[in-house]
Amino acid sequence: MRERQGPPEGGQGQVSYAIAGILGQVGCVTLLLIGAALGLGLWLDHQFNTRPIFTLLFMLGSVPLAIYAMTRIVLTGMSRIQGGQTSDGQERSGERDDDA
Numbered sequence: 001m002r003e004r005q006g007p008p009e010g011g012q013g014q015v016s017y018a019i020a021g022i023l024g025q026v027g028c029v030t031l032l033l034i035g036a037a038l039g040l041g042l043w044l045d046h047q048f049n050t051r052p053i054f055t056l057l058f059m060l061g062s063v064p065l066a067i068y069a070m071t072r073i074v075l076t077g078m079s080r081i082q083g084g085q086t087s088d089g090q091e092r093s094g095e096r097d098d099d100a
Helices: 010-048 053-083
Strands: none
Touching: 010 053
């Protein structure tokens, strides 16, 4: 019979949770951007009686914006995981000991 494996131990488990958090942020921001573009486009089309024009423009415009946001979130998150830095680029105190 196999033993049941638990979550990864030590630092690897923390890294896994951090990556899951980054992916969650990416998903939420993408959903928010595309939802806002859709809502704004539909509202403007309704206001100006131009049914698909604004919706299509905003949806197409939200794609590069979402890709940029995804890239920034992932790069920032991965640099924090790898380097142990805060959002302003300062090294966290007590987490890295370069003297030893």
